[in-house]
Amino acid sequence: MTITINGRAVEAPDDPRVSLLDLLRDRLGLPGTKKGCNQGACGACTVLVDGERIVSCLALAVQFEGRSVTTIEGLAGANGLHPLQRAFVEHDGFQCGYCTPGQIVSAVGMAGEAARGVPSAVTADVAASGITLTREEIAERMSGNLCRCGSYNGIVEAVAETFATRERDEVAA
Template sequence: MTITINGRSCEVPGDPRVSLLDLLRDHLGLPGTKKGCNQGACGACTVLVDGERIVSCLALAVQYDGRSVTTVEGLASEAGLHPLQRAFVEHDGFQCGYCTPGQLLSAIGMAGEAARGLPSAVTADVAADGVTLTREEIAERMSGNLCRCGAYNGIVEAVAETFARNEIEAEKAA
């Protein structure tokens, strides 16, 4: 059994009880994905599986045989940081940085969900073809990722700059 992690094929351990989080951190030496609560409540362990965000502490590695996983280590390229990583730096979207990997991956997954038209609890028109990423939408969609330091304003600004700048500017003008 293999999983593709950040573009590389990796063997899944024989023990079916190994979580995806523990596979990443303990077996593959990818410490960017953080173990926060280990109960699926904080979002520190968020990764992308085939482009969709999941909390890896609640996922068994064997469930993801043949799938593609992206961790924070897989965001940057030879050309430099991912645009969202740069925006986090520019907008002080982190303080201690512990939640940052999960925040980054959750935001990327969230942007994909919005682009596909998946509504949130605050989406005004659930029948619309797409979702406008307002500050309210971003805050609601990112609410599963906790930040102990309270860097939420910087996080929302970084996400808005990367994925929703036109919508946010229209919201300010209104």
């Protein structure tokens, strides 16, 4: 039984009680995914599974046989940091940095949701095929990721800049 993690096939644990978070951190040495509350309330452990964001502390690793998991370590590409990682630095989207990996991974998943037209509680046109990520949309969609330092303004700025730039680049291509 294997799980693809950051593009690499990994054997699922023998113990079916091991959370995906504990597999990543304790058994695979991927410390970027943080154990915050261990109750699914803070978002520090957010990862992408087949492009969808989940909190890994509430998920059993064996549930993801044959699926693809992306952690913060898997976002960077051959050219270095993911554009959102660079934007977090430029916009002071972190202070202590503990929540930052979960914030970044969640924002990448959130942008995919908006592009597919998945509405949020503040989406004006729920029938739209794609949703514009206004600051209000970003704040609402990122509300499951908590920052104890209160860096929300920088986080929203980084997300807004990154995904607005992507839209311009895609239109120009």
